[in-house]
Each structure stands twice: as C-alpha cells, then as structure tokens.
Amino acid sequence: MFKQLLFKKNNRLSTLCCLALTAFFFSCESDSFLDQTSSAETTNTNKRLMNNSIQKQKWMEHLTDEAWLKDISLVGSQGSLVTPSTNGLVKQRHGLQQQFEAGVRMFDFELKTDGNLSENDFYLSYDDIPIQAIVKKGNYNSLLAPREYNSPIRFSNTLNELKEFVAWNPSEFIIIYVHKSTSTPYDKYKRILKKFIDQSTVINNFKADTRLRNIRSKILVMEINDKDGRSYLDHNNERVHRNVNEYVTSGGGYQWKLNQIYDGIYCAQKYSLQNYICITYASGSSHYVSHQALADYVLSPTADYIKNHLQQPYATAGDGNIYYMQRSGFIFANFVTSDDGHKLIDTCINQSITTNDGTHKGITHGAYMWIYGR
Structure with missing residues (x-):
C-alpha cells in the first residue's frame, strides 16, 4: 500500500500542515490541532471520531511480538509538520x-x-524558521477548510500528542528523528532534549536487535546532528546500525553514494511485511540530490513511471522530483498488494537495494525509507 504522508497540532493549534494529532489532545498548552470553540461534548465527539478512524490503522497488531526492530519497515515523513507558509517551497498538507x-x-x-x-x-x-500552526475553521478534517496561521508549534505539545497516540494504540511504536536548527546552540539543544527523554515512554537506548514486544507503545528518539551543527538525514548510529559512507565533492558539500548506503531498518521479507513496498526518498539540500546516480536511477525513472503509468502529475521543485511529489501530497494512493507498487520498485530502485546476498535493504539517499503497506 503506497500512501503519501504528511501531518500536524493542540488547544488553538488545530492542524499545522503536517504534524500534531488533533482530537485527543486538549490538555496540551496553547497549540491544538483543532479550533478551540470546543465544548466538552464536541471534545468527546472528536475523540470518538479519531479513535474510530485509528482503529483501522493499528497495522503493527499484525506483527509478531518476536519481530526485530531491524526487520520492521516504517512509513515516515520528512519535515513532518512544515506548513505552506513557512517558506516558498511546497510543503506537507x-x-x-x-x-x-x-x-x-x-x-x-x-x-x-x-x-x-x-x-x-x-x-x-x-x-531555522519556526513552523506556524494552522487553526482551521469548520471541519478540521477538510483540507479545503478556511485556514489562518497562528503561533509557532512547540515540541512539547507535539510530543504530548505522539504520546497520546501510542497510549491509545499500544500495539504501535513511533520513531522520531530530531535535529537542531542552525541557530540553536548545540549544548543548549542537548540539554533541553535530554529533559524530554524519560526512558519509559520516550527512549533513546534502543538497539537494532530490540524485539517489537519491548518497544510497543514507545517513542524512539534518534538524533541526527553532529557537534558542528551540521544536520544529516542519515548517519552512523550504533543503536540502529545505520551505516553511511560519504565523500566530499571537489566543489565542497557532501554527496552520498547510493550503493554504499545500508539502512538497518530494512524491507522485511517475513511476517506480514512481505506485502509492503519501499522506495528511496531524495531529500536534503541540493548537494545531496545532485549525484547523477540518484537522478538516473531514482528521481527521473520514478517520476516518469508515476506520470506515465499512474497518471499523476509531477514537476521539479526544491530537492527534486520525488521531493516535490511527496511534499505536494501526491501519494495518498493505495496500491494494496497490486502490481503497481512493486513495478515502481522493480523499475526504479532494485539496482540500489539488492545486496550481494540477495536481500533487499531499504537503503536511502541521505534521507528516509518509505514503506507503504496493504
């Protein structure tokens, strides 16, 4: 099941353009993803609506408790709550x-x-630009509802909403990648972030060989900053065995070699995940996606396939074709277990993810692995 993702916010927060639950979290301070004309009755109704819709999405219930973290492929979003107003690029909706x-x-x-x-x-x-929450008037679920931008979204409120989700859905777990903005002092960032990690619900001491039964209802935190303040969307992290080989181009800046990126969280060939598909997702600043191999083997053929076979428009913007399509909300399509999703992978990506031993790794190009299930 190939689905595009993107999401958003609490009290006056409403629906930020990409992150923050919505219905349950009225206890979060001044930023809710619902407009706050809510009476107790409205709040209860919203909670029921949210709970009912989420029942369909407890997909981890179908995984055995004995599954390893490294064998579980996740759907993810990059820049998860970025609103259209944040800057000139197309953003999540x-x-x-x-x-x-x-x-x-x-x-x-x-x-x-x-x-x-x-x-x-x-x-x-x-x-480095604070993301503005969106307060929606009318139906909070409607992307066409009138919007007005409100105050910036707080990490504490967002984390509370993530906690609420796993509390209501204890079969699931969440991974969050966190990194500091360029203007944020590194020492201050580390000190504040440490206060959010309680090693109970919000943990950063997990390993790739952790069993699923030990991380259900947890939020796993991965940091992706080095001390110099540079942000990497992929890097060496012993906790999950993400191994990346980088090299510097003659013009400066970093590029990634597609065939040298191995992601420890890969497309599993067992359990119910065998019907999932994965694609590489190009992102980061322009020097990440300028690698010709990426353009030849991933961006262009994927975009062409989507345009010619799935009748979906595409264009180049920001970091490349895939980036644009993901950000513009393209993949809200459902491949279920049809051939289309697998053809997309077979056509565009296999030379990048087939390893010497014949297994398929969900490798990424300095970014994320996207898995869409049935």
Missing part, C-alpha cells in the same frame, strides 16, 4: 491525524530554541 491514519510511524523534527520560549522547550522549525 496533512496533519498528524491524517498521517497516523495513513500508517505513518516515523517523523522528522527540526528543533529551535527561541527567546520567547522557556528554557525547557523548542519550536518546530524548517530551515
């Missing part, structure tokens, strides 16, 4: 609720300190 319903279980947050915040919180940001 779906809030947290829609992303959860789509099966998304991996999120990416840039964290920014700010003088308007306490010493114990971050704003979510994109390219």
Whole structure:
C-alpha cells in the first residue's frame, strides 16, 4: 500500500500542515490541532471520531511480538509538520491525524530554541524558521477548510500528542528523528532534549536487535546532528546500525553514494511485511540530490513511471522530483498488494537495494525509507 504522508497540532493549534494529532489532545498548552470553540461534548465527539478512524490503522497488531526492530519497515515523513507558509517551497498538507491514519510511524523534527520560549522547550522549525500552526475553521478534517496561521508549534505539545497516540494504540511504536536548527546552540539543544527523554515512554537506548514486544507503545528518539551543527538525514548510529559512507565533492558539500548506503531498518521479507513496498526518498539540500546516480536511477525513472503509468502529475521543485511529489501530497494512493507498487520498485530502485546476498535493504539517499503497506 503506497500512501503519501504528511501531518500536524493542540488547544488553538488545530492542524499545522503536517504534524500534531488533533482530537485527543486538549490538555496540551496553547497549540491544538483543532479550533478551540470546543465544548466538552464536541471534545468527546472528536475523540470518538479519531479513535474510530485509528482503529483501522493499528497495522503493527499484525506483527509478531518476536519481530526485530531491524526487520520492521516504517512509513515516515520528512519535515513532518512544515506548513505552506513557512517558506516558498511546497510543503506537507496533512496533519498528524491524517498521517497516523495513513500508517505513518516515523517523523522528522527540526528543533529551535527561541527567546520567547522557556528554557525547557523548542519550536518546530524548517530551515531555522519556526513552523506556524494552522487553526482551521469548520471541519478540521477538510483540507479545503478556511485556514489562518497562528503561533509557532512547540515540541512539547507535539510530543504530548505522539504520546497520546501510542497510549491509545499500544500495539504501535513511533520513531522520531530530531535535529537542531542552525541557530540553536548545540549544548543548549542537548540539554533541553535530554529533559524530554524519560526512558519509559520516550527512549533513546534502543538497539537494532530490540524485539517489537519491548518497544510497543514507545517513542524512539534518534538524533541526527553532529557537534558542528551540521544536520544529516542519515548517519552512523550504533543503536540502529545505520551505516553511511560519504565523500566530499571537489566543489565542497557532501554527496552520498547510493550503493554504499545500508539502512538497518530494512524491507522485511517475513511476517506480514512481505506485502509492503519501499522506495528511496531524495531529500536534503541540493548537494545531496545532485549525484547523477540518484537522478538516473531514482528521481527521473520514478517520476516518469508515476506520470506515465499512474497518471499523476509531477514537476521539479526544491530537492527534486520525488521531493516535490511527496511534499505536494501526491501519494495518498493505495496500491494494496497490486502490481503497481512493486513495478515502481522493480523499475526504479532494485539496482540500489539488492545486496550481494540477495536481500533487499531499504537503503536511502541521505534521507528516509518509505514503506507503504496493504
């Protein structure tokens, strides 16, 4: 099942354009993903609606408790709550609720300190610009509903909504990638982030050989900053065995060699995940996607396949074709177990993900692995 993902926010927060649950979280401070004309009755109705829709998306219930973390492929979103107003690029258009319903279980947050915040919180940001929450009037589920932008989204409120989701859906777990904004001091970022990790629900001490039964209802935190403040969408992390080989081009900047990127969280060939498909997702700044191998083997053929066989439009913007399609909300299609999804992978990606021993790894090009299930 190939689905596009993207999501968003609490009290006046409403639906940020990409992250923050919605219905349950009225206890979060001043940022809810619902408009706050809510009476107790409305709140209860919204909770029931949300709970009913999420029942369909407890896809991890179908996985055995004995599955290894490294064998589980996740749906993820990059820049998970970025709204269209944040800067000139096309952004995600779906809030947290829609992303959860789509099966998304991996999120990416840039964290920014700010003088308007306490010493114990971050704003979510994109390219160092705080992400503005969207307060929707009318039907919060409608992407066509009138919108107005409100205050920046707080990481504490977002994390509370993620916690609420796993509390209501204890079969699931979530991975979040966090990295600091460029203006945020590294030491301050580390100090504040540490306060959010309780090693009970929010943990960072997991390993690739962790059993699923030990991480259900958990939020797993992966940091992706080095001390110099550079953000990498993929890097060496012993906890999940993500191994990346990088090299520097003659013009400076980093590029990734497709055939040298191996992701420890890969497309499993067992359990119910055998009917899932995975694609590579190109992202990051332009020097990541300028690698000719990526353009030849991933971006162009994937975009052509989508345009010619799936009758979906595409264009180049931001970081490349895939980036644009993902951000513009293209993949809300459902391949289920049809041939289309597998053809897309076979046509565009296999030379990148077939290893010497014949297994298929969900390798990425300095970004994320996207898995869409039935």
